Amino acid sequence: MSILLIDAGNTRIKWAISSGASSEINVGFKTSDVFNNLSSEDLSSVPNSAEITHIICSSVISKEKTLELKNICQHLMPSxxxxxxxxxxxxxxxxxxxxxxxxLGADRRAMLLGAQQLFSGKNILVIGTGTATTIDLLANQEHLGGWILPGITLMAEMLSSNTANLPNIFEKIRSLSKIEPALSTEEGIHHGIFASQAGAISIAEQYAKHNNIQLDLTVLSGGNANLISHHLDNQNILVTEPQLVLKGLLAWYLINNAS
Ligand SMILES: Nc1ncnc2c1ncn2[C@@H]1O[C@H](COP(=O)(O)OP(=O)(O)OP(=O)(O)O)[C@@H](O)[C@H]1O
Ligand SMILES: CC(C)(CO)[C@@H](O)C(=O)NCCC(=O)O
Incomplete structure (x- = not known):
């Protein structure tokens, strides 16, 4: 028995194969652009597709595109x-x-369930750093709400497309050693974007502190997790889980199939 996990995001679609055993939650995850054009030939590269019994999907793309994805999957894996x-x-x-x-976005729900399963009983700031950045507070076994802001690439693109003088630095985004006052336009945008991402996370941490929520962990997921991680305070409680949505989908499957 195999399970196909699919995370359909606004920039990329990621997938993974799992045997469904909880002990294997950390292995076998793959990231791929294969679904980007939603072509059935691409999907046929999913290994051992004949053995797949369940397809578990998180989609934040349009209903039409999701249906297209579902139809392709069902055509290739009819059982x-x-x-x-x-x-x-x-x-x-x-x-x-x-x-x-x-x-609430399906990917946010998946990340919350994944964080709860991976770090049982902990108070966690669950962060998705994809097209959008999302910051969700899981405390005392409850989702208390969260924040949504543009992700790194979107911030860069919006600044250039809505101003006369700002260049699009999207292709130049790289890891910064530290965030500091910049001495050029490009660097100003670059450092400003990282300041806003790290700043939003810092505000969420302050919110927790001011509301007597003792955070045990900050879990960073998504395509920009590694770029953002070293700018955060509380490095001692920071965990990077780039594929938390996929792991959350497996957690949801396990919840539904617990005997
Ligand atoms: N190989 C890559 N291809 C595309 N984007 C990448 C890649 N590596 C890092 N990124 C960055 O990661 C972001 C996409 O991350 P991710 O795949 O987690 O988002 P998503 O799931 O598509 O988006 P969302 O869930 O917010 O709709 C891009 O905006 C870009 O900044
Ligand atoms: C915020 C995104 C785009 C992040 O992928 C997604 O979770 C989404 O479309 N959410 C719907 C709105 C909400 O979560 O409140």
């Missing part, structure tokens, strides 16, 4: 069952204070 996580999945396992849980 596999399709399951899609949503903001309301497993609310008994992890309640949320979100006013309308249906609004």
């Amino acid at each position: 596999a069952h399709w399951h899609q996580i949503t903001g309301t999945s497993a609310l008994n396992q992890l309640p949320t204070k979100y006013k309308n849980p249906e609004q």
